[in-house]
Amino acid sequence: MATHNDVHLAIIGGSGLYELEGLEVLDEVYPLTPWGYPSDRIIIGRRDSNGPKIAFLARHGRKHQYSPSEVPVRANIAALKHLGVSVIIAFSAVGSLREEIKPGDFVLPDQLVDRTKGIRPSTFFEKGVLAHAPFADPFCEPLADIIAGQVHALTDSCTIHRNKTVVTIEGPAFSTRAESHLYRAWGCDVVNMTAIPEAKLAREAEIAYQMVCMSTDYDCWKSHEEAVTVQAVMKVMKGNAINAKRLIVAVLEALKEAEQHQAVVAKVKGCMEYAIMTPAAHRPTDINVRLQYILPQYFV
Ligand SMILES: CSC[C@H]1O[C@H](OP(=O)(O)O)[C@H](O)[C@@H]1O
Numbered sequence: 001m002a003t004h005n006d007v008h009l010a011i012i013g014g015s016g017l018y019e020l021e022g023l024e025v026l027d028e029v030y031p032l033t034p035w036g037y038p039s040d041r042i043i044i045g046r047r048d049s050n051g052p053k054i055a056f057l058a059r060h061g062r063k064h065q066y067s068p069s070e071v072p073v074r075a076n077i078a079a080l081k082h083l084g085v086s087v088i089i090a091f092s093a094v095g096s097l098r099e100e101i102k103p104g105d106f107v108l109p110d111q112l113v114d115r116t117k118g119i120r121p122s123t124f125f126e127k128g129v130l131a132h133a134p135f136a137d138p139f140c141e142p143l144a145d146i147i148a149g150q151v152h153a154l155t156d157s158c159t160i161h162r163n164k165t166v167v168t169i170e171g172p173a174f175s176t177r178a179e180s181h182l183y184r185a186w187g188c189d190v191v192n193m194t195a196i197p198e199a200k201l202a203r204e205a206e207i208a209y210q211m212v213c214m215s216t217d218y219d220c221w222k223s224h225e226e227a228v229t230v231q232a233v234m235k236v237m238k239g240n241a242i243n244a245k246r247l248i249v250a251v252l253e254a255l256k257e258a259e260q261h262q263a264v265v266a267k268v269k270g271c272m273e274y275a276i277m278t279p280a281a282h283r284p285t286d287i288n289v290r291l292q293y294i295l296p297q298y299f300v
């Protein structure tokens with residue numbers, strides 16, 4: 001099997017986005033990382049014969065077999081980083097907590113609130129090698145700018161909202177009405193189950209990460225409307241997937257310019273250099289070897 005270390009951009013597909021059409025498939029890889037296997041095979045392809053390679057990974061697996069709490073997120077991020085990935089665009093189906101974010105609209109969050117329960121492994125740094133990643137701004141603004149610039153690729157009814165806050169719940173059940181009202185009162189705009197730990201682990205791996213939230217429902221905060229169900233989500237998901245695929249084509253085109261790519265990765269490149277607390281001489285060898293897989297420049 002060919003090895004790849006030159007795939008710079010990855011797309012993570014969430015609920016309803018299990019494949020990318022129009023991609024010349026070059027390879028499918030299923031690497032065993034130090035954190036286990038990823039959710040599914042990673043598709044490596046390109047849009048045209050001179051174009052750059054891109055990777056696609058279905059977050060829950062192509063058969064949607066991993067619950068939000070079970071997704072092997074460390075393996076997913078590690079496998080992508082090992083392929084050379086420095087930019088991730090991650091799609092997610094979300095509930096809207098705001099009237100103006102209609103089902104079918106897209107949201108590029110710039111903030112997040114973590115309401116997961118601490119049962120998902122959310123760091124690569126443990127067992128003797130510790131680090132504290134900077135995470136004040138969990139998403140990548142320059143990448144969000146480029147994505148927002150491709151709004152022309154979407155159907156007329158789809159608006160892109162900027163500077164919003166996503167709250168990530170543990171799930172798999174949807175929120176109660178009281179919780180939905182609480183998240184609104186906290187200033188959250190959309191709710192999902194997967195931005196954490198994906199965004200945190202991408203930061204630790206020094207990967208620029210932007211989530212594209214695709215609104216499917218109004219959760220359950222509207223007193224005179226039906227609360228969210230999977231059927232309701234799936235109805236909107238199909239249209240959202242069409243828009244997601246159009247958006248990806250346009251963004252790939254915009255990112256072809258090398259300077260665009262440089263601008264996108266500038267903030268996260270090197271962000272872990274001074275975040276690692278444990279001196280090299282005191283790092284357990286086996287953990288050091290694991291971390292070489294994602295950050296070879298710091299773990300020699
Ligand atoms: C099918 S509704 C709940 C489910 O959908 C979202 O998945 P993803 O973020 O992977 O698109 C949400 O986070 C939940 O996991």
Ligand SMILES: Nc1ncnc2[nH]cnc12
Nearest residue numbers: 093094095191192219228
């Ligand atoms: N209302 C909701 N809550 C959590 N995740 C979701 N994904 C889609 N709709 C959602």
